[in-house]
Amino acid sequence: MTDTTSAPAEETDELTRLEQEGEIAADYLEGLLDIADLDGDIDMDVEGDRASVSIVSEGTSRDLQKLVGRDGEVMEALQELTRLAVHRETGERSRLMLDVSGFRARKREKLTTLGAETAQQVKETGEPVKLQPMTPFERKVVHDAVAAAGLRSESEGEEPQRRVVVLP
Template identity: 85%
Template sequence: MTDTTPGTKGTDTLTRLEQEGEIAADYLEGLLDIADLDGDIDMDVEADRAAVSIISEATSRDLQKLVGREGEVLEALQELTRLAVHRETGDRSRLMLDIAGFRARKREQLTEIGAKAAEEAKGTGQPVRLDPMTPFERKVVHDAVAAAGLRSESEGEEPQRRVVVLPA
């Protein structure tokens, strides 16, 4: 029976996201054991999605293997973790995985890129086309542009899809 009490939808969503985080953490702990890597799992809920991070007190070079060049291994692990969650819950997951702070640092860089592109579009009155980006990267830039008071859109086809910052 489903609880239809007013105001419980947010609680249900939070519980579901926490469950996704728990499933993901179990999956990732198994992966770390197989790879014989040390790392602690941190779980949170951010922007209506489960967020799981692998952090380590040891040299971050160990975890860099799980990040890969430009985050390629991290992206693959995120997809595998989402599949593990889907297998357990039957629901598609939007879980976000970070390893050794890679995504957090990338988010800071992308926010700066978005803010600079917004300044340029405001200053020149011309659209600013950025280099192709992953969906995660585009989302961060779109958010930064919106925070600067401008609009942006994506154009092109994967893997050449890019953000275009539009002047006011």
């Protein structure tokens, strides 16, 4: 006989762990905002199997743009620093996602559209399409969109030139 009570307990433990990651990340980011003298609120959530933390501003988000940087480069670095802060506290590797002023959410929308449109192009032509090099986050979003459109994709190349190839 199998023990079915452990599955919900394991899910609860995982949720608690991800919420703890979000709390640690929020504390770290609040300290950073104070040091940088930037106004922003921290929103925490759990999306799938990872903690998600967003820095949002009620007024103009021009100041927070400094935390995004050119094409999200500063935000990616800040995400890695935040993951390290979580790791320091928990001893476990974090897959936490950081968004600043909705930048990542907007990028996800654009990449989902790109994946769907590229999948449609591949369906029409029957020819594979290689996309521009992307970050791991960007590639994941495109792979998911291509799969949702019923096609296959794979990544090829070495970082930082790794790219998605959509296959017929």
